[in-house]
Amino acid sequence: MNLVKDNKKMRIPYFPGCTLKTTAKNFEISALAVAELMDIELVELPRWNCCGTVTSLTSDDLMRHLAPIRNLVRVEEMNENGEIKDEYRLVALCSMCFNVLKRSNLRVMENSEELEKINNFMYLEKDYNGKVEVIHFLELLRNIGFDKVKEKVKYALTGLKVAPYYGCLMLRPKEMGIDDPEDPTIQSDLLVALGVETINNPFKTRCCGSYQTVRDKYAVAELTYDILSRARKEGAELVTTSCPLCMFNLAGRQKEVMEKHPEFKPMPVLYFTQLMALAFGLDEKYYGFDQNYIDPRALLRKKDLLN
Amino acid sequence: MAERKISVMDSVRKASQSVIAGVDEKDIKHWVEIYIMGKAYKVPADLTIMQAMEYAGYRLVRSCGCRAGFCGACSTVYRKKGEYKLQTAMACQTRVEDGMFLVQIPFSPAEKPLYDIKKVKYEPFVLLKYFPEISRCLSCNTCTKSCPQDLQVMDYVQAALKGDFKAIAEDSFECIQCGLCAIRCPAEIVQYHMAQFAMRMYGRYGTLRDKNVEKRIREIEKGEFDKEFDRVMNLSMDELKKVYTEQQNTREVY
Numbered sequence A: 001m002n003l004v005k006d007n008k009k010m011r012i013p014y015f016p017g018c019t020l021k022t023t024a025k026n027f028e029i030s031a032l033a034v035a036e037l038m039d040i041e042l043v044e045l046p047r048w049n050c051c052g053t054v055t056s057l058t059s060d061d062l063m064r065h066l067a068p069i070r071n072l073v074r075v076e077e078m079n080e081n082g083e084i085k086d087e088y089r090l091v092a093l094c095s096m097c098f099n100v101l102k103r104s105n106l107r108v109m110e111n112s113e114e115l116e117k118i119n120n121f122m123y124l125e126k127d128y129n130g131k132v133e134v135i136h137f138l139e140l141l142r143n144i145g146f147d148k149v150k151e152k153v154k155y156a157l158t159g160l161k162v163a164p165y166y167g168c169l170m171l172r173p174k175e176m177g178i179d180d181p182e183d184p185t186i187q188s189d190l191l192v193a194l195g196v197e198t199i200n201n202p203f204k205t206r207c208c209g210s211y212q213t214v215r216d217k218y219a220v221a222e223l224t225y226d227i228l229s230r231a232r233k234e235g236a237e238l239v240t241t242s243c244p245l246c247m248f249n250l251a252g253r254q255k256e257v258m259e260k261h262p263e264f265k266p267m268p269v270l271y272f273t274q275l276m277a278l279a280f281g282l283d284e285k286y287y288g289f290d291q292n293y294i295d296p297r298a299l300l301r302k303k304d305l306l307n
Numbered sequence B: 001m002a003e004r005k006i007s008v009m010d011s012v013r014k015a016s017q018s019v020i021a022g023v024d025e026k027d028i029k030h031w032v033e034i035y036i037m038g039k040a041y042k043v044p045a046d047l048t049i050m051q052a053m054e055y056a057g058y059r060l061v062r063s064c065g066c067r068a069g070f071c072g073a074c075s076t077v078y079r080k081k082g083e084y085k086l087q088t089a090m091a092c093q094t095r096v097e098d099g100m101f102l103v104q105i106p107f108s109p110a111e112k113p114l115y116d117i118k119k120v121k122y123e124p125f126v127l128l129k130y131f132p133e134i135s136r137c138l139s140c141n142t143c144t145k146s147c148p149q150d151l152q153v154m155d156y157v158q159a160a161l162k163g164d165f166k167a168i169a170e171d172s173f174e175c176i177q178c179g180l181c182a183i184r185c186p187a188e189i190v191q192y193h194m195a196q197f198a199m200r201m202y203g204r205y206g207t208l209r210d211k212n213v214e215k216r217i218r219e220i221e222k223g224e225f226d227k228e229f230d231r232v233m234n235l236s237m238d239e240l241k242k243v244y245t246e247q248q249n250t251r252e253v254y
Helices: A025-037 A062-080 A095-110 A112-121 A138-146 A145-150 A186-193 A217-231 A243-253 A256-260 A271-277 A297-302 B008-015 B049-055 B126-130 B134-138 B141-145 B152-159 B165-171 B180-184 B190-206 B210-221 B225-231 B237-250
Strands: A010-015 A040-044 A089-092 A133-136 A161-162 A238-241 A270-273 B031-036 B039-044 B073-081 B088-092 B100-105
Touching: A025 A040, A025 A270, A025 A271, A062 A089, A062 A095, A062 A112, A089 A095, A089 A138, A089 A217, A095 A112, A095 A133, A095 A186, A133 A138, A138 A145, A138 A186, A145 A186, A145 B008, A161 A186, A186 A271, A217 A238, A217 A243, A217 B126, A238 A243, A243 A270, A243 B049, A256 B237, A270 A271, A297 B049, B039 B049, B073 B180, B126 B134, B126 B152, B141 B152, B141 B180, B152 B165, B152 B190, B165 B190, B180 B190, B210 B237
Parallel strands: A010 A040, A010 A089, A089 A133, A161 A238, A238 A270, B031 B100
Antiparallel strands: B031 B039, B073 B088, B073 B100
């Protein structure tokens, strides 16, 4: 592993994805800032395109894998033209992007005939040579060591009770998951380093409703209600995630939850990187709290964690 | 015989001779065979596709415009004998090649949404609102490969998914609206209309207004040029021709 050596900055290709440029800007802003403080430079992939949103499971529809593979080609290009030195890992923040990129990568690596077909289709362009490894930002932090994260903490988030929520995309299927698919701890391991009191929500890997949210928002609101009520019952004050779709369903759908369950009190949902930015004592502009569906600032002030 | 002095015309003649190194004049092909909608024609090898069609007897009413590669009216789809790839080009900008199967595409029946630029909100998702098909992009890059202007078409469609107006405006700047990208796109995206919409939005909301343009608009509105316009409008045909010729001679035409 290419860890931080001699205080030199680690330069590593990074795939943002469309959501991080639109409705989840707060995820990107906070992540880039905390990475920088940890001497990691996340270098945005040049000319990146859609990750391929939602892995296609059909056996014969290879067209759907063009988008993810094309992004992996860009990583190889970055190495070839010297933009990056010998760094074939590609970091994703959005769980969906991570899932799609990694699964397509694994798929073509296991099936050389499919890779050949895709390369043939992309005639006149560069082939994908299978050198890339797709990793999640959480994985990168774990590789570096959460103790290193702890060293950077300026204001420990003592007394804050957080229930991390994982959903499915970074865990399943287990061949590509970054943690135990049934009982993941990677987020809480990180949050503990920030001084947070982590709450184990038994519903932490339950389905958030995913894209059903487009078809039937009230069905998804029921799932949100279950997940958040359980987190609160366990003592949590806020929930963290690394998936903009989970964010939309868990936080954005609280409006519909309250329509159906008037007794439900709003609960802030944050990206884990926002809490890191807060604990690292970064400037307020890197928190991006103003873009959260449920504003967490009142709670954080009450806890004396924010001015 | 006294040695003849090399005249200017001689050097011009020499310069326009074939200069393919190591190839005998007799081996150079002066005539090629092309197929216009399946019918074979022998045409001079140095013609453009458009000239070749006219040479063959076609009178182009549509699919022909500026003849200078700017207007995007003369979209051509062709295939070369022995190849399977369908290729695209501008008929006025591409030289005929032996064994070309040619057809002109005078019009793209692509959808074009109506919008009032003053009322459209400058926000990322507005692109998806007017052009929802962009979300069907699979990044196959067929559009890029069909672009006669060599634009990175797929890249600007992808930029649209991120709501990056600036990137779309810059990447599509040289678009001539020929419509070949849309004709070839398996996702039925109308790349060029989307790009023009984005360019207009970026121009109106994303960039600083130019002070000189505003000044000139005020001058126009005040009627400062009305007198000159009236003068030109009232000229006779002969006077108008004279003025036009003078104007052409005094200005750089590009």
